[in-house]
Amino acid sequence: xxxARIVKRIPPRFSLDVEIPLAAGVTALYGPAGAGKxxxxxxxxxxxxxxxxxxxxxxxxxxxxxxxxxxxxxxxxCGYVAQHDALFPNMTLRQNLVFPARRFPRLDRHRxxxxxxxxxxxxxxxxxxxxxxxxxxxxxxxxxxxxxxxxKLLLIDExxxxxxxxxxxxxxxxxxxxxxxxxxxxxxxxxxxxxVLEAGRIAQRGAPRAVLDRPASVExxxxxxxxxLYQATIAALDPARDSSRLDFGQFALTGxxxxxxxxGDRVWVAVHPEDLRVHSGDLESQPNSVSAQLVxxxxxxxxxxxxxxxxxxxxxxxxxxxxxxxxxQWQVEFPPGALRVL
Amino acid sequence: xxxAPYLPLLALRVAGFSTGISVVVGLWLGWTLANREFxxxxxxxxxxxxxxxxxxxxLCYYLLCVLGRVWTLTEMNLVAAGVLSAMPLVIRASLxxxxxxxxxxxxxxxxxxxxxxxxxxxxxLPLVLRPILAATALAxxxxxxxxAAAFWIASRRP
Numbered sequence: 001x002x003x004a005r006i007v008k009r010i011p012p013r014f015s016l017d018v019e020i021p022l023a024a025g026v027t028a029l030y031g032p033a034g035a036g037k038x039x040x041x042x043x044x045x046x047x048x049x050x051x052x053x054x055x056x057x058x059x060x061x062x063x064x065x066x067x068x069x070x071x072x073x074x075x076x077x078c079g080y081v082a083q084h085d086a087l088f089p090n091m092t093l094r095q096n097l098v099f100p101a102r103r104f105p106r107l108d109r110h111r112x113x114x115x116x117x118x119x120x121x122x123x124x125x126x127x128x129x130x131x132x133x134x135x136x137x138x139x140x141x142x143x144x145x146x147x148x149x150x151x152k153l154l155l156i157d158e159x160x161x162x163x164x165x166x167x168x169x170x171x172x173x174x175x176x177x178x179x180x181x182x183x184x185x186x187x188x189x190x191x192x193x194x195x196v197l198e199a200g201r202i203a204q205r206g207a208p209r210a211v212l213d214r215p216a217s218v219e220x221x222x223x224x225x226x227x228x229l230y231q232a233t234i235a236a237l238d239p240a241r242d243s244s245r246l247d248f249g250q251f252a253l254t255g256x257x258x259x260x261x262x263x264g265d266r267v268w269v270a271v272h273p274e275d276l277r278v279h280s281g282d283l284e285s286q287p288n289s290v291s292a293q294l295v296x297x298x299x300x301x302x303x304x305x306x307x308x309x310x311x312x313x314x315x316x317x318x319x320x321x322x323x324x325x326x327x328x329q330w331q332v333e334f335p336p337g338a339l340r341v342l
Numbered sequence: 343x344x345x346a347p348y349l350p351l352l353a354l355r356v357a358g359f360s361t362g363i364s365v366v367v368g369l370w371l372g373w374t375l376a377n378r379e380f381x382x383x384x385x386x387x388x389x390x391x392x393x394x395x396x397x398x399x400x401l402c403y404y405l406l407c408v409l410g411r412v413w414t415l416t417e418m419n420l421v422a423a424g425v426l427s428a429m430p431l432v433i434r435a436s437l438x439x440x441x442x443x444x445x446x447x448x449x450x451x452x453x454x455x456x457x458x459x460x461x462x463x464x465x466x467l468p469l470v471l472r473p474i475l476a477a478t479a480l481a482x483x484x485x486x487x488x489x490a491a492a493f494w495i496a497s498r499r500p
Binding site for chain 1 (some may be wrong): 444446448450451452453454455456457464465466469497
């Protein structure tokens, strides 16, 4: 069992209090700066001593506040990929890989280093120093260096991780991986569980898609970057038709049935911008639609974000935007299933 | 107490010993100041800087006054005076050099199973070697230059 219960106070105001069971696979720590993500990794790796709690790695106690057990970092067997890769600048990439492999017999050491160089495509740059290679190669080398010591847990505090590399690490490493990230795409593509941290506490945890689809609170929805957050009053509830009527003040929409609420309750509603549909205002009024003025257009890598009056943001494909960009008036359609009551 | 007139070989020997002791102790103090938290850390840092500001003849004179009564070995007195004037240079240089190292390097090395000594010798020391060597050369030159003042003052003491 791998499990971390960490309590740490940092005067004057910050306190960390989390409990993280770690299973095989990737667990992503997501949260704003200062939420305590790096502190968790440092506590597990042994660089920060928690005030209390217990850290177990494969049933071996690394830290126990009550019995005052605190294993030093070098005896913890945790791989640690620090921010900005932290390759030793005075060594070549090969020497960086040999550094943790020193405890293996010579032939075994060479075999392991060769394997890692092959697996992470470092053959061309093995004789170069870190400042002579690209950031992507440096990152691959940092991961290879952490894995060569055969850790029982891999801690990754590198925000520049991309999806193919994480999937490669996942395929090569059977033990738990704890990853600090601010990239929700990475969480959805390669993480088994995402833990949303806020001010040193776990705000929500679960499968990445489930957390994104059902944020537990408006604060978490904001953390997850959902721009469409509205307060609404429940005007009607119809469990038989699995529907509800939500009054947003300036407009009213039909949504799914909201269990556990009564008519007249004030609720927060989150809508992902990619779930909205936009139409020309000249067409016949669409069901569950709102007329809105286009305020700004922002071109992103894979889509175009349209900002409308009333704080409505919608993401459309580039092709869809090219078709509709000459609209004089706009309608924004809210499919009932897109309305998520928090 | 009488001190021999200025002798180049004696001066080189004294400067060499003083610089050697200063480098070993100064490196340790500089590393400790950069990496450890302890009571009196600020005072030690301030003291090491203040010693740089003390004029060399004054420093040598007081040292000879104090040590002249305790030790009879004149060369040891001179080495002690040299250490006192050289060490602040090494401490400040090593403190700055160690503090400018990326702390993640040490973290990464320790997580890879390296002991504190191995991290110091394989990672930290090679990275701070240039500023430390520069400070060592400066310290050696300073001791050598100030020995002349020490000889002069000592030879005029009753």
